[in-house]
Amino acid sequence: MKIGIIGVGYVGLTTGSCFADMGNTVVCLDKDINKINNLKQGISPIYEPSLEEIIHKNLKNKNLTFTININDLLDSEIIFIAVGTPPNEDGSADLQYVKQVAKELGQVINKYCVIATKSTVPVGTGEAIKEIIKQEIKKRNLDLTFDIASNPEFLKEGSAVIDFEKPDRIIIGCENERTQKIMNELYRAFIMRDNRRILFMPIRAAEMTKYTANAMLANRISFMNEIAEICEALKININDIRKGIGTDDRIGSKFLYAGAGYGGSCFPKDVKALINIAENLNIHAEILHSVETRNKKQKELLFKKVKTYFNGNLQNKKIAFWGLSFKPMTDDIREAVSLILTDLFVEAGCTINAFDPVASNNFKNTINQEYLKNNIVNIFEDKYETLKDCDCLLLITEWSEFRNPDFEEMKKLLKKPIIFDGRNQYDAEKLKELDFIYDGIANSLYS
Numbered sequence: 001m002k003i004g005i006i007g008v009g010y011v012g013l014t015t016g017s018c019f020a021d022m023g024n025t026v027v028c029l030d031k032d033i034n035k036i037n038n039l040k041q042g043i044s045p046i047y048e049p050s051l052e053e054i055i056h057k058n059l060k061n062k063n064l065t066f067t068i069n070i071n072d073l074l075d076s077e078i079i080f081i082a083v084g085t086p087p088n089e090d091g092s093a094d095l096q097y098v099k100q101v102a103k104e105l106g107q108v109i110n111k112y113c114v115i116a117t118k119s120t121v122p123v124g125t126g127e128a129i130k131e132i133i134k135q136e137i138k139k140r141n142l143d144l145t146f147d148i149a150s151n152p153e154f155l156k157e158g159s160a161v162i163d164f165e166k167p168d169r170i171i172i173g174c175e176n177e178r179t180q181k182i183m184n185e186l187y188r189a190f191i192m193r194d195n196r197r198i199l200f201m202p203i204r205a206a207e208m209t210k211y212t213a214n215a216m217l218a219n220r221i222s223f224m225n226e227i228a229e230i231c232e233a234l235k236i237n238i239n240d241i242r243k244g245i246g247t248d249d250r251i252g253s254k255f256l257y258a259g260a261g262y263g264g265s266c267f268p269k270d271v272k273a274l275i276n277i278a279e280n281l282n283i284h285a286e287i288l289h290s291v292e293t294r295n296k297k298q299k300e301l302l303f304k305k306v307k308t309y310f311n312g313n314l315q316n317k318k319i320a321f322w323g324l325s326f327k328p329m330t331d332d333i334r335e336a337v338s339l340i341l342t343d344l345f346v347e348a349g350c351t352i353n354a355f356d357p358v359a360s361n362n363f364k365n366t367i368n369q370e371y372l373k374n375n376i377v378n379i380f381e382d383k384y385e386t387l388k389d390c391d392c393l394l395l396i397t398e399w400s401e402f403r404n405p406d407f408e409e410m411k412k413l414l415k416k417p418i419i420f421d422g423r424n425q426y427d428a429e430k431l432k433e434l435d436f437i438y439d440g441i442a443n444s445l446y447s
């Protein structure tokens with residue numbers, strides 16, 4: 001099929017490249033000319049395992065092209081909107097990019113197509129998009145039909161390609177059989193073995209499903225983080241509880257890991273947006289507010305632990321950070337715990353040595369540039385060098401290369417062998433044997 005994608009970020013680039021890899025002809029558009037120029041040469045703007053290979057292959061066989069010209073999309077049978085929907089000050093989703101794209105499409109489409117939203121958007125946005133496009137077509141005095149659909153995306157950064165290839169389900173909100181047939185044709189390959197994996201529903205329900213899914217996942221994380229605080233006070237290891245409840249079929253084992261809080265471009269903004277949606281309906285979203293509050297608290301937890309350990313005085317301490325991205329296998333640092341911790345430690349008079357396998361550049365470009373200029377934050381290319389003369393190490397993101405490091409080497413480099421483990425990666429007992437001082441998230445040595 002002929003597919004157009006607008007917005008070549010984590011979602012648009014992955015879905016566009018993967019649709020091309022399935023044999024579709026895909027044109028991807030972005031307003032960022034540098035991004036498009038790089039992509040034309042096969043250079044991906046993001047780190048995502050195996051994505052660049054797929055881009056290369058499909059550039060070569062011409063299934064995939066990149067453009068800044070919206071007219072290049074006019075042949076498409078389906079045009080996906082995959083631009084960002086960042087949070088406004090009040091937590092609501094900023095729809096300016098989505099609406100701008102709708103307007104531009106209304107100004108150029110010249111034959112029937114389906115315009116499907118992949119961006120995460122509040123309930124009612126599909127209808128708003130339809131109205132904007134209609135108005136633009138009307139201005140051109142054209143008698144042109146088109147359909148809209150909502151096809152929210154559930155891929156996870158770090159495993160986006162695999163998630164695309166093996167989705168748990170595909171949600172499609174649409175208004176009529178014609179759209180259903182077209183979307184079904186696109187996703188046919190995914191449902192050949194199991195057609196229960198594609199779920200058709202009204203557009204508003206599809207929009208709401210996406211927010212509900214993210215809110216539920218964020219809720220599980222915040223819930224376990226709260227239980228971890230209680231466990232810590234009771235000297236109970238949270239992993240015993242996680243396993244104890246995760247084996248209950250009604251609960252399931254996923255998303256039950258306590259840690260230093262969730263970040264990323266989705267959970268924080270989508271929970272906020274859902275709170276805002278509720279507020280506009282005069283509903284106070286008790287649970288969602290608590291999910292948010294707990295996560296805010298959790299993101300500061302490692303700082304509090306370190307401060308308590310050093311009896312409240314962090315002046316001139318040198319802190320090592322392992323992991324800067326909001327989660328492993330991505331270079332995305334949006335809303336990352338590392339950013340919050342950086343400000344807290346710097347304000348407390350510390351310097352920071354930081355390392356991440358792929359997110360260092362994004363981190364560098366995001367933090368206060370004075371920190372870098374004044375050598376308050378120093379970025380390293382080797383995880384061991386990062387530790388030299390540091391007063392303690394904070395494990396912030398659980399990249400697999402941090403899982404089994406050379407502890408003896410680490411002991412030699414750190415001023416004192418102290419690890420604060422924000423992702424419960426290490427075995428407290430083993431670290432005690434190695435003479436480390438270790439503190440996790442309700443994962444310390446309790447006897």
Ligand SMILES: NC(=O)c1ccc[n+]([C@@H]2O[C@H](COP(=O)([O-])OP(=O)(O)OC[C@H]3O[C@@H](n4cnc5c(N)ncnc54)[C@H](O)[C@@H]3O)[C@@H](O)[C@H]2O)c1
Binds near residue numbers: 008029085100156265
């Ligand atoms: N990142 C994820 O893991 C993920 C997962 C599921 C859903 N989502 C949702 O998908 C949407 C996109 O997220 P993302 O992380 O891919 O965003 P992103 O910020 O990585 O990319 C958005 C892209 O849209 C482009 N853009 C903005 N306005 C444009 C315009 N008028 N014309 C052309 N291009 C334009 C930007 O230049 C940018 O390249 C968001 O609504 C997000 O909530 C994201």
